[in-house]
Amino acid sequence: MRILIAEDEQVLAQQIKTVLKAEGRVVDMAHDGSEAEFLGSTEPYDLIILDIGLPIRDGLTVLKTWRATGIDTPVLILTARDGWSDRVDGLDAGADDYLTKPFHMAELSARIRAMIRRKTGQSNPVFSKDDISFDTRNNQVTVAGIPKSLTAQESAVLSYLFHNCNRLVSRSELSDHIYQYDGDRDSNTIAVFVNRLRKKLGDDLIQTVRGRGYVIKAIA
Ligand code: CA
Numbered sequence: 001m002r003i004l005i006a007e008d009e010q011v012l013a014q015q016i017k018t019v020l021k022a023e024g025r026v027v028d029m030a031h032d033g034s035e036a037e038f039l040g041s042t043e044p045y046d047l048i049i050l051d052i053g054l055p056i057r058d059g060l061t062v063l064k065t066w067r068a069t070g071i072d073t074p075v076l077i078l079t080a081r082d083g084w085s086d087r088v089d090g091l092d093a094g095a096d097d098y099l100t101k102p103f104h105m106a107e108l109s110a111r112i113r114a115m116i117r118r119k120t121g122q123s124n125p126v127f128s129k130d131d132i133s134f135d136t137r138n139n140q141v142t143v144a145g146i147p148k149s150l151t152a153q154e155s156a157v158l159s160y161l162f163h164n165c166n167r168l169v170s171r172s173e174l175s176d177h178i179y180q181y182d183g184d185r186d187s188n189t190i191a192v193f194v195n196r197l198r199k200k201l202g203d204d205l206i207q208t209v210r211g212r213g214y215v216i217k218a219i220a
């Protein structure tokens with residue numbers, strides 16, 4: 001899952017980035033409203049964290065521009081403690097959730113998980129297919145109750161396919177959601193990650209639709 005952090009306070013932005021990366025998210029950063037508006041309009045993020053008080057263009061203006069141009073990416077706004085009117089305006093402008101600074105990283109993480117589940121139409125934080133289960137709260141995968149260890153990329157591929165289960169996902173869509181903006185992209189490596197996942201989790205979990213992509217057929 002790929003997330004844009006639009007926050008001009010460097011220390012806070014880095015803290016958020018560190019936490020999200022540790023949770024297996026792919027993260028891009030924007031340090032002002034203009035950069036945020038561009039990235040949010042051109043890259044297919046799964047979620048955007050948007051500070052309302054951004055330089056050059058404020059967060060509320062950026063959010064309104066996205067919504068007016070049909071960008072429906074889930075947006076969580078960050079507001080100042082006394083910014084109740086920003087929260088009202090933000091929600092009315094199309095924000096999906098908000099957090100007031102300062103906040104606990106654990107709350108940010110939980111809100112992000114919930115927003116991503118809502119976006120993909122899932123309500124259960126644990127996905128399962130046959131004897132395989134994937135817990136989105138800690139990225140833990142088990143096969144018949146036995147934990148399996150995955151690399152960050154394998155986990156990112158599995159998470160995206162499970163969140164979008166019963167839908168065909170192309171290799172290019174997968175690369176869009178597991179690599180950051182300036183990351184080296186090679187859609188051939190997606191096939192490598194899928195093969196490694198099959199070795200660890202069995203052949204039946206991820207189905208290949210020849211020439212089109214992959215699907216996990218699961219009860220969601
Ligand atoms: Ca700010």
